[in-house]
Amino acid sequence: MISWVAFRRLGLVLFAVLLLARLGPNTAAWAADALPSVQLNADSISPRPIEELTGKNIARDYAYAWQTLAQALDQDRSELLDGYFTGFAKETLSRAVADQKKSGIRVHYIDHGHKVSALFYSPSGDAMQLRDTAQLEVQVLDGDKMVHQEQVALNYLVLMTPAADRWVVRLLETVPGF
Amino acid sequence: MRYLLALLIFAVTLLFVAVGWVTSGGLARAEIRSASTPTEAVQALLADVQSHNWDRAYARLANNKDIDRSAFERDLSGSYRSLRTYSSLEGFDVWPIHAASEQAVVRANLHWSTAVGPIDDVRDLKVEHQGSSWKVDWPSPNLPKVPPQVIPVNYLRWDVINRGPEDDWGEQNVDTPQVRIISMNPVERPDRLIILGEIVNEDTVPAYVNVNATLLDQHNAPMSQEGSFDKISHTLLPKQVSPYRIDFPGIKLKQIKSVRMDAKAMLVPASADPVIEVSGQRMNTDALGKKVLSGELLNESGQPVNIAQTLAVFYDSNGRVIWVSDGYIDQALLPQTPVHFAVDLPDDVAAKVQNYHVTVNHYSSGNS
Amino acid sequence: MRHTFVFFILLLLSELSLTGARAADLHPPKQVTAGNGFSIATTGNGDATFYLVGPSDRAKQTVRLGNAIEVAADDVRTAGRYIATVCGSDGCASSAFYVVAAAPAQLSFLVHPSRVPVSAKDAISAVAFVFDKFHNLVLQPVKVDFNVAVKDAPAISRSLPTNNGVAWIRLNATRKGGPAQVVASIGSISEHRVVQQVASDACNLRIKATRKGNSVAVETETVRDCSGNPVPDGTVVTFTATDAKGKTTVDAPIKRGTARVQMRLTGGATISVASGVAMGNEVRIGGTP
Incomplete structure (x- = not known):
């Protein structure tokens, strides 16, 4: 009983x-x-200094870019990339989404934050190059089966350019080191 | 019971019709049809104009034998797609200026509702006693007629081809024009704060400009934001200067710490024509006793300007902008035909004015 | 005896299964150039599934452990980090490697502004981003040649190495108006841009006035800036006349180098001229004879 x-x-x-x-x-x-944390350091930027508002916008928009990237990969929806990616970065990531839709192999990012240094701000203010050390958990899944999982610090070289009301990622390239 | 309901509905309908008639000025119209006084004659005429009853209005004229009916109608309803053609007579005030047994002068302030806001038109009308009633001696409409001619035009025009969406990111684009705010002066009025100043297009291409102002409070926090709206010449040709005026109703100067100005410019296609001469500019007092800057506009090009707006900037003895006022012209500017304009300004400001400058905004159908 | 035979068979099968379960592993090169195929050595036995996950690619194929896996050139066109994984019957093993950009093949060349006043210092900025043929940013330092050519003036050339794929310079505008050709090149790859060097504000603005009956024809001399460059057509010149009737103003654009207006003026008048914030001379004209 x-x-x-x-x-x-x-x-x-x-x-x-x-x-x-x-x-x-x-x-x-x-x-x-969730919106990932982005810490921007612009102490060593050249040739022109970054405006305070631009610095805030860059950090905010870069965080949104990573959020939409994770969502696009999770949901197989490349149109989510339209908001914060353009040019080569958008082409590359759209191809990735299309490829994973076709193959069933998915990449899932769990974002633990970004430490970003601004390297180059073009004299006319139309391009900014950033260096990002991203703390990520990367999972590779084949259907529901996880085939790879790692906690990793990845180095990204980023190029952002201004759009109508925000900064968008034009290039997002993983590099071995800085 | 069934008949009672039908009667009730009929009665209510009648009541609504009656209320509608009264509220639309029917009572007033009925009262003034008799025209037993000069004022009533003018009121009756304007009531007919208001209701677009041109035949009856024309019949009320003392001098209708000397005036073409269509000219009379065009005088009041506009032509050439002028601002008057987009207007309706909202109301009028009438009061006698001078009266004798056979003749009188009555002043009428016509309140027009137009596409760009209300416009008042003050006219002094002669009224004659004819038979048992008074009739208005309408001034012969001086409708301009441009003689057939060929006006050679060799005007400049700027067209813009921007970078296409498919072009590479690094592909060169045409830059937006460089504009600069050359002066800014906050002026406090009893009911508002006004930001006045001038902006110049420093570039070699036309610019479509807009000026916005953000008022910052004592903690540097934005408290209000407004734009220049139509109190600016939006299209500025190279090196052209425009006044601007931004109104903040209900705000006092002491409430703000500073003002953040923002001039936005876009590269737009534009034409250097028409050139409009502003002549005979002088400060005087109008029929209502208001201080005005008046003069004449002359369209030097070969195309009619359908709607024109004058923007006047007034400077004090130090060359500082102390007022900006504007006025729309309700008739079209036909080529080579002078048209009168007047813009008013407050009496206390008029006393300080040392210099002024008038610019003209123009809108022509089919042109940018 | 029969039991002994069965026991040996079972032992053999067990040994075989243990051999088959030997941990699979793979050894990709540390770094690969974009667009170049390569092999990944594997260890282990039996069939396995190979996964290749890169910045833009997801590939999956069945492979035989112990044999090298051939990765096609098309699978590694995008620079970045790739994860290679093999999954056999006993689990998965992964290894990461980097694909780096190939040789420079394209330039993204940003030149600003598209119009610049003559003689302006450091007014032109030219930024070159170097990419390979797959649109990967070339991070190896590369020398970019910048060249600025203006008609009837010696060309200016400078070579600068890229840093993180970017090279840039600032240039002065010349004293002479007209188009300046700005070129960035790496070997045979080059990109051309044009910067219009335009006249500055009008300088020494002068007018002359002639009476014609009831009107006065007012005309400027050729309007030039302080370096002698003609101010572009379309630039607005403001004429102001004051006579007994009041003030008359006309905003007239320059056409073919000069601005001219016809003003209806009676009696004597004073006429002045301005363009933007630049003031010109003042003339006095008498009344009709």
């Missing part, structure tokens, strides 16, 4: 297990929805 207290505990445990099981596949979506 099971007591009422034990029955309730069992019920709670079952509920927790079901909740976790329900959340499991969606944690990726949750992670992708």
Whole structure:
């Protein structure tokens, strides 16, 4: 004979297990929805200094770019890249989304933040080159099967250019080191 | 019971019709049809103009034998797609200026509702006693007629081809024009704060400009933002200067710490024509006792200017901009035909004015 | 005896299965040039699934462990980090490698502004980004030659190495108006841009006035800037006349180097001229005879 207290505990445990099981596949979506942290350092930028507002906008827009990148890869939706990517970066990432749709191999990023240094700001203010050290958890999945998982610090060379109301990523290239 | 309901609906309908008639000025119109006084004669005439009853209005004229009916109608309803053609007579005030047994002068202030806002038109009308009633002696419409001619035009025009969306990022584009705010002066009025100044196109290409001002409070936080809207010449040719005026109703100068100005410019196709001469500019007092700057506009090109707007900037003895006022011309500027204009300014400002400059905005159908 | 035979068979099968389960591994090169195919050595036995995940590519194929895996040139066109993974029956093994840009093949050349006043110092900026034929930024330092040519003036040339794929210079505008050809090149690759060097503000603005009946024809001399360059047509010149009737103003554009207006003036008048913020001379004209 099971007591009422034990029955309730069992019920709670079952509920927790079901909740976790329900959340499991969606944690990726949750992670992708969060805006990653971006710390921008513009102390060594040249040849022109960065304006205070531009610095804030760059950090904000770069964070949005990573958020939309993660969402585009999670949801197989290349149109999500339109907001914060352009030019070669958009072409490259759109190809990646199309490829993963076709092959069933997906890459999932869990973003733990970016330390960004501004390197070059063109004299006319129409291009900015950044160096980003990104702390990422990278998961490669074949369907539902995870074939690779790693915690890694990746170095990115980034080129951002101004668009109508924001800065957009024109080039996002992983490099071995700086 | 069924008949009662039908009667009730009929009565209510009648009531609504009556209310509509009264609110649309029907009562007033009915009252003034008799025209037993000079004022009533003018009121009756203007009531007919308001209701577009041109035949009856024309019949009320004392001198209708000397005036062409269509000219009379064009005088009041406009022509050549002028601002008057986009207007309606919203109301009028009438008061006697001079009265004798057979003749009188009545002043009418016509309140026009136009596409660019309300415009007042003050006219002094002669009224004659004819038979048992008074009739208006309408001034013969002086509608300009341009004689057939060929006006050679060799005007400049700028067209713009921008970088296409498919072009590479590094592909060269044409830069936006360089414009500069050359003066800015906040002026406090009893009901508002006004930012006045001038902007110049420093470039060698035409610019479409707009000036915005953001008022910052004592903590440097934005408290209000407004644009120059139509109180500016938006299209500036190279080295052209335009006044601008930005109004902040309900704000006092002491409430703000500073003003952030923002001049936006775009490269646009434009034409260097028409050239409009502004002649006979002088400060005087109008029929209503207001200080005005008046003069004449002369369109030197061969195309009519449908709607013209004068923008006047006034300077004090130090060359500082102390006022900007504007006025729309309700008739079209036909080629080589002078048209009168007047813009008003407050009496206290008029006392300080040492110099002024008038620029003309023009809108022609089919032209940019 | 029969039991002994079965035991040996089982032992053999068990040994075979252990051999088959030997951990798969793969050894890609540390760095590969974009657009070049290469091989990845593997260890282990049996069939496995090979995954290649790059910045723009996702590839999957069945491979035989122990044999080299051939990666096609088309699979590594984008520079960046790639993850190669093999999954056999006993699990997966991964290794990362980098693809770097190939030889320079394209220049993105940003030149600003498109119009510049003559004699302006450091007014022209030219920035060159060096890319390979796959649009990868070439990070190896490369020498970029900048060349500025103006008609009837000696050309200016400078060579600068790229830093992180970028080279840039600032240039002065010459004293002479007209188009300046700005060129960036690496070997046979070059990009051309044109900067219009335009006259500055009008300088020494002068007018003459002639009475013709009730009107006065007013005309400027050829309007030039302080370096002697003609001010472009279309530049607005403001004529202001003051006579007994009041003030008359006309904003007239320069056409063929001069601006001219016809002003209706009666009696004596004073006429002045300005263009933008530059003031000109003032003339006085008498009344009709």
